[in-house]
Amino acid sequence: MGVTGGQISPVRSRERFLLGESVEGSVRGPILNSWMRSRMLGLSPEQTDLPYTDDFDPDSRLVRAAVPVLDQLQTRFSGSQMNISLADGNGTVLQRRFGEPALAGRLAPIQSVPGFVFAERYAGTNGIGLALAERRLCQVYGAEHFAERSQSNACSATPIRDQFSGHVIGVLCFGYPRSYEDPALPVLVRRAAESIERRLMEQSSARERALLRTYLDARLRAHTGEAADDGQVIGLDELTDGGLDLQDQMVLKAKATELICNPQRAAVEVSLSHGRGVTLLSSPVTSLSGVEGVVVEAVLTGDSPPAHHLAASKPTASALGALALAATERAESLPWHLADTSAAGRATAGPAEASGAGGGRPSDVRDGAPGTARGLVLVGEPEVGKYAVAARRRLELLAEASTRIGTTLDVSRTAWELAETAVPRLADYVTVDLPGAVLRGEESADPQADLHRTVVHGIRDDCPFYPVGHRVRLDPGTPHMRCLEGEPVVLETDLQATTPAWMVPGLEHARGILAHDVHSMICVPLLARGVLLGIATFYRAQDPAPFGEDDSRLAQELAARAALCIDNARRYTREHTLALALQRSLLPRGLPAQGAVEVAHHYQPAESGVGGDWFDVIPLSGTRVALLVGDVVGHGLHAAATMGRLRIAARNFAELELAPDELLTHLDNLLVRLDREEEDASATGSDGIVGATCLYAVYDPTSQVCTMARAGHPPPALVHPDGSVAFPDLPAGPPLGLGGLPFETAEVRLPEHSTLVLYTDGLVDGRHRDVDVSLDQLRRALAHPDRKPEDTCRAVIEAVAPEHPDDDIALLVARTRTVPAERIATWDLPPDPSLVSDIRGAATRQLAEWGLDELAFAAELMLSELVTNAVRYGSEPIQVRLIHDHDRALICEVSDGSNTAPHLRRAATTDEGGRGLFLVAQLSQAWGARYTTRGKVIWAECALDAA
Template identity: 50%
Template structure:
């Protein structure tokens, strides 16, 4: 019997009563009280006849007699509630069962039959015997007094083996002790326990774990005391299995594809399914999955080889597997061949028969392993993503005695689809990262240019982040008059775009440095270039975002004066190590990052003593994951203070100490130690602003070249000096200075106070002038003009004779 607000699905909210053979009520539930309004204390121990409408009392007696000898009864009975109202009620009466001290008893359940409910007899038929709800009555000692057919089927234990025994005596696998504790709690408190879920096995289906939902409610006596427990149980395995599959897929989705590494992703798939889904998992990939090239269309007669990429087992070492990770494999599920990878769907083999021809004849070694390790069920699913065939995933069971089912195949296909996307992402990432690395490696200097005034060393490490390599770069640029340009920069972003942008900026710096621009002026031109590059991109373009925010530091070192002029655009300051090991970060003017425009750049000047070290670096060296920038700079200073190390060793040690593992950004460190020119390598003269001084200058130059052992260059140098001085006297103003530098080359300089730059032109046959600079260009390896605050300097370089090169 159920109240109008009860649940007519056979749950613990049903109105239930226990009646003896003489019609006395000995059990009364809260559901019965809600239906008829009588409290247990008012009806328990009294005849139940007054609760039945007069017209149905004789009929009820016949029903009781039939149930004493039969299997139960179901039908409609009119009952009378506490207010005297007659209530049509759908009733189910169990077959008679015996209770201690009470004799034969009947379990009566039901719910109100409403006029608007067209519930036929077929719906009510079988509540106690055929409904999907198991029911049982337990004595105060928690021994079975009565149970219905459904509960008997759930447990697989016959009724006669249950009656009079406790649950824990014959079904310990169903968490019997915990269930009995719940029933004891209901006996003690009289409070029902609703929808308690648990998992376990049963004799009816020992190879599969089942999930059950059980509700316990008390049976009360005449004095209101609890005299027993009735419980109802439903098999919710399908619902539980669906929830478990959802949880499993969520866990698998969180674990698959995290590394952007093909082999690691394959192993992740094998790890995630063992042991929750399979006892052995193997992931075999096509050789093309590791190729850096885009895989070509796969034809049935042109299938590439396969190798084992992932392996996991419940047995240590996976002894049941024929191939180890990295070894070639040929396995596809029979009777298929490898064309199955192209268009085949998942294969489910619930039962493996190692004695069948498909295994025993065609693959006897594998059949032997199946017998040895009791591999009894298999699922195999191709790995395909974005029209790309990647390989095959195979799952097997051995210790898990349950065979794979169709639902398991669907789950395996979903897992394979997710893993395939992760594998394809990793393959594409690897290809794109290799492309970016190759591009970046080709754009960065292959070897630092040999320069006279500095000893240099560098270390560059590409980023290990998932976005790929960054845009860090550096360079050492030989400039005129033995000067050296040092540059380091950082382009925001990662991947091919950042590498290509870095190449464009490096090329621009080469061009601007070749024009002998001061550092601040060079950065201003570079800033204009970045703005133009940004404007070329569409508003939502990726490249433009990569260019915007690039940083750069440019320095020019003069080995004659030992002065280093620097300017920076949003870049960290250089680090300077004095000869005594003192380390500092000079407070130089800092300009905005490149591409912002509208603000000037300023230069600062340092004097670098012989034996000191200057370091230029990118922020990846001092900024790690969770690392404070100031801390990174202090650690860099501590490492570089070790002045006794060779420069290459010091550079490598600094990067190793500050970046011990994979880093999210590129790292570049460029160290330089000054090697100033000796006074004997430089000589200069003040030249009168008089054409007659040219001849005297030639004599002084010849004398100095003879002292340096460079007599072979006397004739060409005299001609160069004559042309440069004559050109300056004719077109320039102010005092003149002639300077010779002997370093890796012989440099001849003429300085004046004019800002006008000479230009080379081709003189016609009858022209008297215009051949001077053309002649200078023919006699030198290179020449140019360098503007200074006082005017300009025209310089020309000549290669030293082989005997004079040291």
Template identity: 50%
Template sequence: MEVANAATVVIGPGGTVLGWTRAAEELLGYPAAEVVGRPAAMLLTAPGDRVRAAAVARRCRTGAGWAGSATVRTRDGRHVEAQLRVSPPFSLDGRECFLVSAGEQQPSQAVSGSLLEGLLTRSPIGMAVMDTDLRYVWMNDTLERAGGVPREQRLGRRLSELLPGLDAERLEGLMREVRDTGTPVIDHEYTGWSWADPQRRHAYSTSFFPLVDDEDRVNGVCYLVMDVTDRWEARERLALITEASGRIGSTLNIDRTAQELADIAVPRLADFAAVDLLEPVLHGDEPAVQPVDTRPLMRRCGLRSVREGAPEAVDRLGERVGFLPPHRDSRYLVEGDAMLIPSLDPDEETWAHDYPERARTMREFGLHSLLVVPLRARGVVLGQAIFLRSRNPAPFVPDDLLLARELVDRAAVCVDNARRYSRERAAALALQRSLLPSQLTGGIALDVTSRYLPAQVREGGGGVGGDWYDVIPLSGARAALVVGDVVGHGVTAAVTMGRLRTAVRTLADMELPPEELLAHLDDWAIRVIEEEAGDQAAAATVLGATCLYAVYDPITRRCTMARAGHPPPAIVTPDGDVTFPELPAGPPLGLGGLPFEPADLELPEGSLIALYSDGLVESPDQDIDAGMARLGRVLARSGRSLDELCTAATESLGPGPPYDDVTLLLARTHALTAERVATFEFPPDPAEVAQARAKTGEQLARWGLGDLAMTAELLVSELVTNAIRYSSGPVRLRLIRQSVLTCEVADASSTSPRLRHPRTLDEGGRGLFLVAQLARRWGTRYVADGKIIWAELDVRQAPAGDHRATREALAA
């Protein structure tokens, strides 16, 4: 007979029905109102059965109980052969009662009382009857065995008085609810400890239903209880594995992943957990294959205990550790086999003699069971995970080992992913830093400093990006400032950044205005996108690049800027006023078809120019306006050096690595005074070339650069001669003294001279050739009213022999 289908009836004095369950109603069709309070004999079909019922009652009073079968009448008049089980009598409100369980005899079953044998005594389901005060009045043998409390100690007492290891108050609360409302509670699960098995937590499924008399009054509560520990533990293990899938490996940080493994294992699997990783793994390297008998050094990267501070840990977090001494076999770390020691004995020779400190810790904290599982991923052992129990009295069992392996295997894959990402990130970061300028110099025009911070490591990417900055010396003591940002992260972004920086430097050498430089850079980006159309990642990286290019002239104190989708700069005047000028935005590089427009600012000497990438002012929890306001407050602090301002600006982002790459370039402006600049204007007459040479010699003598006079006069002579010969209008000569001597000749022509290499018998074409040979560097740049040809000479004291060589060259 299936117990779940059994009907239960309480028979009181004189054979009166006192309790009638829903199962009884389903079996015979009588509702409780038609049966309770009436003689149970009305259900029997033959007088012989009624006589036998009296004999059964006498037998049950001896404490033996009875099992058998009888024919009973249903409400619709059918006769049903039922299997019956009658319990020994018990007292309910001072009345002698019997508990009768019944089930319909199936045609395929033998009509025998033996089929009901075990329902009350040998059934796997525990059964008990409680009175209205929730005291035990009857229980079967199964419940007695499961609870570990003898029947005579239970009867007349409450559940909370007998089994303190259970949540008795909660269970009694449910029984009161059933008693008071008459509504059954089905399949209520709970966990706890029992006297029958005090070393292991058990799980139980319990159902409660009321016992009702003929006046529909509840006279007690009956409950059925089943041990579902195996089912509960399997569900708990599955839940833990599911949770581990979401919690372990939340970042691409090796130490964080190791700590996540320790956190999820305590206290649900162990009371103490430690994760140790091999040293090469922490540096992103591939761990070498270890010989069987070696004990490689590791570092403790994860630690968790049910005791605050993990006092039972011999090796602390971050310390170097040797692997846990094996119980009998030292191959587990090499071959990847886990180790289970259900019962630790600190007095065993392996511990007491070779590792006395660990043995002492075992005794002090009651560490009694051990699991050691290697972290193994893709055929390589990365470290080990150690699990210990102390407060939990149950030893580890093979099922715990399976669970530990599952958790550790998941963590090992995440650790290996983090290790591989660390190695790739280190390579990308090295590439990124190698492509950024190692030294910055703004010449006499600017004092400059910079900061670059790679982004934090994130799942699916992050880390090294494509932000860059540069300071490019230009002719005429000017300097160019550039900041750019490439979408994406990793090696592809770093390589794209290097290509963009090289392109900007090449275009800057052509002396292009900022808006024209960005237009040429945009054309270059479009060509790259077309060439790499098959490589979607590379094309998207170039397409998402932004750039801001600024040129500062210390003579006019004017700064000309243009930007391609980049945040505007911050300008701080010497008195501390901070502004973010509204430059025409311009599209990001690679879109094409849209113009770039410049903005021209005149800056007082000592002004601060701040160029930055969006990672400094924007994050998921802060919009760009709030970030720019924060940056402005930091830069407004007067009296600080550029390095101090850079540090303060990056530290204002908060602790830890930023969400996105951060680039900051600060430049403080200087102005060239009249003492360092000399300007002369000559009419377009060839006779004025001699006057230009004379003015040049006089000015260099005043500057104390007489040793450069011969070479400078030759350069000026050639440049002025070309300007007068090939253009109309006045010719302007400007000499600029800085770390180099710059000679500039401006005219109204837009035709650029071309350097030729004349043959031996050619009578002309040697002017610019001589300029190129004598100058440090030379070039041409276009201005609104024409062009400027310039040449630079190193400012140094030249030996007398050099002048003779120059004269000889001129004579030749």
């Protein structure tokens, strides 16, 4: 064969592999892994000898179950060159069938005679060996066989499992010419194997039925001629006419199943609901065909369990709730089942004595007092009982996993919970590797290039694995890489006997693992909603039993549950990160330059999700400053976006120099409009806006007066220079969003170096917190007036904030400053235009005293225009004020009693006026107007560095 469709032919790939060249990507993963294992085992492609043994049971349970199926397959492929073989769990061929009988004579003994062992460690890559290694249906074509002798054929093989234990006990393999290849062939192979598995189940059911019949027949013989009213032999479902509820039946089934695991006489006392007492009695029994089993009988009484001639064994620790289905199954359908309650079983009563085929007495129990009820609970073989107990323990672990895994929305913590659940009940060590993108809440475009060790957990602290945080690099062929490439689970059952090929690149590290007696492993991908989130690996060392198929299925189920929780945590992390990024982008990134207060702030998002808390510091005219904190009800992106809209609106309203109560009224109206818009767009799935709270304060350092108003927000804390802490009694006001209700302002005089602390309710309130206690903690934390605002922020958070906040916390600490009286100059004047020149002269002299002669020309022009406008268009009282804001600016203010404000306009060349405000705007860095209770103030600010 040559190169086809861009792929290298299997013949050429095999040649390159044997020469030591890389064939990654040109050979199917399972085949390449098998080739690597074959080379590690030292096998030669020219090897022709296989082990042969005649020490196998030609009439084993597997053979008896498979013979009818093999006969049907031989008939179906009659006349063809199909070679059908049945092998046991070791790879030894037990039966062969040929579509053309003459093939048996033409083929070599190795291909036609039962007894040859085709396990991979002897035969290399072949159908039987690969199916045992991969534990799933496998197909091998021509040159994909490792040995030269097998290159002429293709084969399809699938494992046969014992449905009780899940163990692979055999392989069904079809060998055929490549021309026979058909898409329906793998389906046929799988269905044939399922037929064999069903027949194995039927054999077990027949064995159990034989045990039950032996028991019932023995009882019938033992009770002949005795009185029928001393007791009654019934089934558990009829015990006390349904007096046992489902939970009681489950408990009895659980105890009975554990008794079946021990093939000896025993008695266990069980306490049920409603004060009922039960004694479970187990007795060995042997059927006529020689099957050895155990029968468990219940003696139920309202007072106390009857005496038993055997010493009662210690009750087992837990119930087998997972076997409750046995309570409704008949003897013909399950190997553990309710006893047959037919007339033959209920015809007589008396001592529960029976004898098996060997003449033994399987039960020697005397009946209790009249009125006690006796009933069969379970009958079964000890090995089957052990499988049932193991199944129960697996189901218990899954039930526990549903409550232990996913208790938080943290990706790393969820991965740890998977490991803690699995150790030690499933594995001795567990590692979890996740891509860095998943840890950040994203999807990983290339998991194998970004894999990090996230969890290492085991029965010993000195786990022999790469530590948490290690960058995991995977080599081709490793179980981890195979999981990343799409295999649902990789099971390695014997790491100690022969070092697998995939361990060779990291042999030193592998030796460290093997030195801790690690002998088997299961590697499972963490898949959720089609996204590969990482890999979980389970190792066994202390338990000598290697991992089996049932363990791998349990590991898959645990990994699937953990993957879903990890994906939920990942999605939450992503949304939380987005909301937090939006929240932080909408909050002030830096504090503006202003001289009225020394400010520090702290923002802490809630653990449950970002909310709508915000704060702001807004410089105003006349050296004043506005301080603002608010809280939008709710969490998530919607609350953060609403917060951003409110903060921008509040800043714009503040720029208009609105009074605190007027600003809150505008915010209230805005929120009502936003809420109405949300209601109109409710079809989009929006949750709407519930409301918000806000506290707005304006501090004037020239008068040391702070004007505040609040809308349903906690009042601020005020720290006086002497260290006393008070909470000013401000009018509460309604929350924003109710609409139509008024807000009130309050004025508080703040001495220099006072500290005003504004905060949101997340600091002092909570589901499990007392507000009064939190306020006392806040009071004590603030009683240090000499601290800087940054230190005060830190102390408050440490002393008052909860360790795990369920609401956002916004904290704003402002230490007040004042403008000294010597830096303020004020002149009152009547509305006389002739006095404008006097004001210019007085201002020039004041600037000279302040050392601002360079600004005299600009100040004279600005004052001349502003005072002229006030005299000409305003009304009394007229006042001029100069403020020397140290190191920042010179502020010129002219106030009058009118409410009309001038407007900047462009004057035409023919106009004789209209250029005054234009000159003011050009000479100042900012100018504007604000309204007061007595009129208005026109102000202009000139930067000191402009001099």
